Amino acid sequence: MRIKEHPILVFEQKNKLSFRFDGKEIYGFEGDTIASALHAMGYKKLSESIHLKRPRGFYCAIGNCASCNMIVDGVPNVRTCITPLRNGMIVETQENLGEVHVE
Amino acid sequence: MCCAKTAAEAGQTCLIIERNSRLGGQLVKQTHMFFGSEKQYAKTRGIDISNLLINDLNGLEEKVEVMTDATVVGLYPDKVLTVLQGEKYVKIRAKAIVVATGASEKVLAFENNDLPGIYGAGAVQTLMNVYGVLPGQDVVMVGSGNIGLIVSYQLIQAGVRVKAVLEAAPTIGGYKVHASKIKRLGVDIKTSHTILKAIGKDHVEKIVTVRLDEAWRPIFGSEEEMTVDAVCISVGLTPMGNLLSMINVETKYISELGGLVPIIDQNNETSIANVFVCGDISGIEEASSAIVEGYLTGLVVADRLGNRHPLYHELMKDYHSQLENLRSGPFGEKIRIGLMKMMGGKDKC
Numbered sequence: 001m002r003i004k005e006h007p008i009l010v011f012e013q014k015n016k017l018s019f020r021f022d023g024k025e026i027y028g029f030e031g032d033t034i035a036s037a038l039h040a041m042g043y044k045k046l047s048e049s050i051h052l053k054r055p056r057g058f059y060c061a062i063g064n065c066a067s068c069n070m071i072v073d074g075v076p077n078v079r080t081c082i083t084p085l086r087n088g089m090i091v092e093t094q095e096n097l098g099e100v101h102v103e
Numbered sequence: 104m105c106c107a108k109t110a111a112e113a114g115q116t117c118l119i120i121e122r123n124s125r126l127g128g129q130l131v132k133q134t135h136m137f138f139g140s141e142k143q144y145a146k147t148r149g150i151d152i153s154n155l156l157i158n159d160l161n162g163l164e165e166k167v168e169v170m171t172d173a174t175v176v177g178l179y180p181d182k183v184l185t186v187l188q189g190e191k192y193v194k195i196r197a198k199a200i201v202v203a204t205g206a207s208e209k210v211l212a213f214e215n216n217d218l219p220g221i222y223g224a225g226a227v228q229t230l231m232n233v234y235g236v237l238p239g240q241d242v243v244m245v246g247s248g249n250i251g252l253i254v255s256y257q258l259i260q261a262g263v264r265v266k267a268v269l270e271a272a273p274t275i276g277g278y279k280v281h282a283s284k285i286k287r288l289g290v291d292i293k294t295s296h297t298i299l300k301a302i303g304k305d306h307v308e309k310i311v312t313v314r315l316d317e318a319w320r321p322i323f324g325s326e327e328e329m330t331v332d333a334v335c336i337s338v339g340l341t342p343m344g345n346l347l348s349m350i351n352v353e354t355k356y357i358s359e360l361g362g363l364v365p366i367i368d369q370n371n372e373t374s375i376a377n378v379f380v381c382g383d384i385s386g387i388e389e390a391s392s393a394i395v396e397g398y399l400t401g402l403v404v405a406d407r408l409g410n411r412h413p414l415y416h417e418l419m420k421d422y423h424s425q426l427e428n429l430r431s432g433p434f435g436e437k438i439r440i441g442l443m444k445m446m447g448g449k450d451k452c
Contacts, residue, residue: 004262006260009232031234036234039238044305044306045305055305057221057306058219059208059210059221060207061229061230062129062226062229064207064208082122084124
């Protein structure tokens with residue numbers, strides 16, 4: 001959900017950006033981070049804890065805590081709360097420490 | 104920014120390395136007006152102060168270089184920094200370093216405190232005021248310090264219901280003026296109450312609150328359920344000194360300052376010569392103090408490197424007295440005790 005009216009701030013309607021999240025085609029807007037776009041669409045779970053597989057969302061939203069790490073375009077451990085959303089991104093829930101495949 | 108400003112005015116070249124895409128740190132989400140005196144932009148909103156400070160650097164482009172979207176990932180004792188900027192990894196050698204990394208939000212221990220929908224109060228502020236996204240519809244705030252109170256008000260401004268503010272202590276932590284503002288809007292500030300657990304499958308759906316006795320022990324039988332879709336944790340901040348620990352700067356645990364802080368002298372220099380700090384990294388305070396500390400440190404650093412500001416003594420005196428002023432009064436007591444403990448620690452070393 002997005003703020004429609006605010007006594008102090010003005011949120012202009014910006015260009016729509018579409019991206020994929022776990023196979024679903026969804027969208028956000030220019031100026032969004034990956035996490036803010038997901039949150040606005042109602043997706044709060046971004047990753048799973050490594051051992052107990054508990055659901056995790058973001059906590060700090062400024063790139064400190066690593067709770068929002070996801071796989072973005074195949075790259076694991078991307079801090080989605082500070083990574084700007086781009087058209088056509090492929091975003092996946094991260095369920096492990098992150099694997100890097102070196103060719 | 105403040106540090107670079109006075110240093111550059113004294114003739115010192117500097118480089119600002121910022122991990123965000125814009126300068127201003129956490130001011131960019133602070134829609135409330137500041138307190139203090141006019142010198143620290145009282146009655147101006149944080150978001151506007153951020154722009155004022157950026158404008159202050161206009162005209163100093165020859166002296167101040169700015170790198171954004173750049174994270175300092177390493178700091179070495181010979182004052183070499185390694186910086187990651189996108190895919191680029193660079194090494195920078197400096198004559199002096201000022202670390203102004205601020206603080207991070209503390210977490211609170213309770214059952215299921217890792218459920219999505221449980222956020223730091225600052226995170227919610229970022230989500231709402233920077234990205235225009237609502238954290239939920241029904242929110243509970245845990246902690247009634249100034250951040251908890253101010254963010255509660257900002258949640259209401261954004262159209263969110265604040266179901267309650269929980270405060271474990273018997274009295275409200277923040278300024279009365281902030282508390283009254285949200286009380287007038289019908290928010291229940293429950294003192295001697297805390298969150299016992301969160302309930303939910305993939306995200307928080309409910310919480311259980313509990314009343315505390317004088318010794319902060321939960322009172323059995325006083326548990327109550329509250330339906331919320333977001334929980335804001337506002338239980339203080341802790342200095343972010345990760346970079347300083349890479350070069351073994353001497354530190355001390357001072358709870359009044361928010362945790363582990365570098366031991367500094369009155370010119371904000373750490374135990375390593377020419378490594379300085381300013382802002383919340385050396386103790387949690389208001390942004391107003393961080394601004395003044397920046398100006399002060401800028402003068403000192405420039406002077407150390409051979410560029411004395413023409414008004415050095417005058418300005419130093421002014422900044423010291425501004426800081427003293429900001430730290431006076433009952434709300435500055437914690438800072439004063441904390442700083443005294445720090446000085447005490449230095450004598451022993």
